[in-house]
Amino acid sequence: MSQLLQALFGRLPIGWLQLTHNRTRFAAALAGVAFANVLVFVQLGIMNSMATATLKPYSFFQADIMISAPDANSMTEGSNVARQWMYQAMADRDVVAGTGLFVASVSWQRADKALGLTTYGVDPTQPVFLSPEMAKPASTLQLPNSGILDRFTRGLPRDETAAIRPQSPLSFEANGITLTLYDTFAGGGGFGGDGFMMVSDQTFLLQFPARSSGAPDHILLQLAPGADPDVVAARLRDVVSDKSLRIRSYAKAADEDLRYQQTKRPTGIIFGFGVIIGVLVGIVIVYQVLSTDVADHLSEYATFKAMGYGQGFFLSIVFEEALVLGVLGFLPGFAVANLLLLAMASATTLPLAMTAGMAVTVFIGTVVACSLSGAIATRRLVAADPADLF
Amino acid sequence: MAEDIPVDVSGLNHWFGRGEARKQALFNVNLKVAQGSLTVLVGPSGSGKTTLLTLAGCLRDVQEGSIRLLGQELKGAQSDLQKTLRRRLGFIFQAHNLHGSLTALQNVLMGLQVHGRADPELQAKAARHTLTLLGLGDRIHYLPDNLSGGQKQRVAVARALVGNPDVVFADEPTAALDRESGATVVQMLKRLGQVRGTTTVMVTHDNRILELADRIVTLEDGRIVNDTAP
Ligand SMILES: Nc1ncnc2c1ncn2[C@@H]1O[C@H](COP(=O)(O)OP(=O)(O)OP(=O)(O)O)[C@@H](O)[C@H]1O
Ligand SMILES: [Mg+2]
Numbered sequence: 001m002s003q004l005l006q007a008l009f010g011r012l013p014i015g016w017l018q019l020t021h022n023r024t025r026f027a028a029a030l031a032g033v034a035f036a037n038v039l040v041f042v043q044l045g046i047m048n049s050m051a052t053a054t055l056k057p058y059s060f061f062q063a064d065i066m067i068s069a070p071d072a073n074s075m076t077e078g079s080n081v082a083r084q085w086m087y088q089a090m091a092d093r094d095v096v097a098g099t100g101l102f103v104a105s106v107s108w109q110r111a112d113k114a115l116g117l118t119t120y121g122v123d124p125t126q127p128v129f130l131s132p133e134m135a136k137p138a139s140t141l142q143l144p145n146s147g148i149l150d151r152f153t154r155g156l157p158r159d160e161t162a163a164i165r166p167q168s169p170l171s172f173e174a175n176g177i178t179l180t181l182y183d184t185f186a187g188g189g190g191f192g193g194d195g196f197m198m199v200s201d202q203t204f205l206l207q208f209p210a211r212s213s214g215a216p217d218h219i220l221l222q223l224a225p226g227a228d229p230d231v232v233a234a235r236l237r238d239v240v241s242d243k244s245l246r247i248r249s250y251a252k253a254a255d256e257d258l259r260y261q262q263t264k265r266p267t268g269i270i271f272g273f274g275v276i277i278g279v280l281v282g283i284v285i286v287y288q289v290l291s292t293d294v295a296d297h298l299s300e301y302a303t304f305k306a307m308g309y310g311q312g313f314f315l316s317i318v319f320e321e322a323l324v325l326g327v328l329g330f331l332p333g334f335a336v337a338n339l340l341l342l343a344m345a346s347a348t349t350l351p352l353a354m355t356a357g358m359a360v361t362v363f364i365g366t367v368v369a370c371s372l373s374g375a376i377a378t379r380r381l382v383a384a385d386p387a388d389l390f
Numbered sequence: 391m392a393e394d395i396p397v398d399v400s401g402l403n404h405w406f407g408r409g410e411a412r413k414q415a416l417f418n419v420n421l422k423v424a425q426g427s428l429t430v431l432v433g434p435s436g437s438g439k440t441t442l443l444t445l446a447g448c449l450r451d452v453q454e455g456s457i458r459l460l461g462q463e464l465k466g467a468q469s470d471l472q473k474t475l476r477r478r479l480g481f482i483f484q485a486h487n488l489h490g491s492l493t494a495l496q497n498v499l500m501g502l503q504v505h506g507r508a509d510p511e512l513q514a515k516a517a518r519h520t521l522t523l524l525g526l527g528d529r530i531h532y533l534p535d536n537l538s539g540g541q542k543q544r545v546a547v548a549r550a551l552v553g554n555p556d557v558v559f560a561d562e563p564t565a566a567l568d569r570e571s572g573a574t575v576v577q578m579l580k581r582l583g584q585v586r587g588t589t590t591v592m593v594t595h596d597n598r599i600l601e602l603a604d605r606i607v608t609l610e611d612g613r614i615v616n617d618t619a620p
Contacts, residue, residue: 021491303487308477387450390561
């Protein structure tokens, strides 16, 4: 390390020697940086998993444009959309297909507990609106009162879901009607429910008699090849009579949903704050360590000033210290955060994972934050007056 | 020609404090120090010796009068000029002011690295050589905490001299040294003056040094009252 820094800065690694001279303080500083890193990693992990979970249902379907009610901030929220707007939209030359999408939560009462399944009602005669992975298991949905189940549903034993096949279906009762599960698909627990289920629109309406086939939750449209969804969506906003509707490209709908989850929902805001607090904790700890270190070495720095060393030299010492703290604090923080995220993922089945993007972001953020605190700490250097030395 | 008089003080006045507490420490001081000489400042406590040394050594801003150091006017000097000049000086303080996290060798290296990047091998060799001259050849990897007071002071001397300074400013450098190493240090300075033309301005009360001095300047209450060549 000493040699590396010597090569990097082209001088004695004074920052390193200074930091390691006081072992206890050095260890405490590293622990502090590592702690801040863990804090940020865990919050980022949760935010990422929220993003994954939010975007997951969008991957079940294939569409170019999505029409939703003005208060439908996410897939599962808000009012219905009248099917007549779908027909109005389909008059557009670029719109080639349309379908209604129903969504509600179905409760599966099991011996030990109730599972909440976010259930989508789709038109099984229009598999083009389903993703390729979904289309195959969904072929069984034409059977009345049938469904396919998210095999990663939280609270279900994996061997039980693995046993669900067309030749060995599993039945359960929901809303007084027996549903039979013929197949499974890969979903994954989210924040809104324990898992997903896919049924036909007919089955959905049997489950929820209060809902009407004329008013699905969302309308999905597919466009002719080559048509620009944003352009067509803008055109449809003019054509469709109900001006309050949210008509936007499918990709934009997913983006808006995500932004809503991260910035408007309390959970998203809390985790966002967690990241900021982690960063602040890190900056404060590093600032504390570096400014104490500068204060402790004022007479040494004054001596160096008397010898002809300039401001740049002192900045580089503090920067060196910041770099050492950032890099050496990051490593244990990264290791602990990995273990913590693994433990949390297995406890919650949330898609919590360390990503390369997170690691790089946090590493760069750590070094930048450390340098920033270091830069603030150098203000104390002004007090080093070589005239006081004699 | 300015280099023949590396330190040229004229009409120097200096005050400390402000308002009511303002107090003059130096009164119309004039002093020309010849190159290669060993000049000793003596005088009672509070007479202004240290003040004069810090002003001439470019560590304190000149208020009134003029100091030409190595041909450069210090009054109103910018910090860049101060930095450049300081690199050509060697300071030996009363307190050793060594960096506690650096070994003896590393402390001495700091006196070389101020001049920029160079071959680390050569620098280490020069530093080791200077330490050996001062009798510390077997202590080069010691931290200051593990050195005696006199050894620390000798490391500080090595740090000041390793960069071959043009002028050495020293304030009671031998106070912390025993008889023998005090003599070593002064003889070294004296020889540097003869061989390399290094100029030394030193505050001291040590009689043995006074015998070696080329010139003794006595200050009293901020004024030069006596200036003799023994
Ligand atoms: N930083 C300062 N602030 C205020 N007054 C000072 C300061 N430094 C020195 N003085 C005053 O200036 C005068 C000269 O002090 P100086 O330190 O130059 O004396 P000196 O000859 O070095 O004394 P000594 O032999 O005790 O070291 C003294 O009256 C002292 O009180
Ligand atoms: Mg003094």
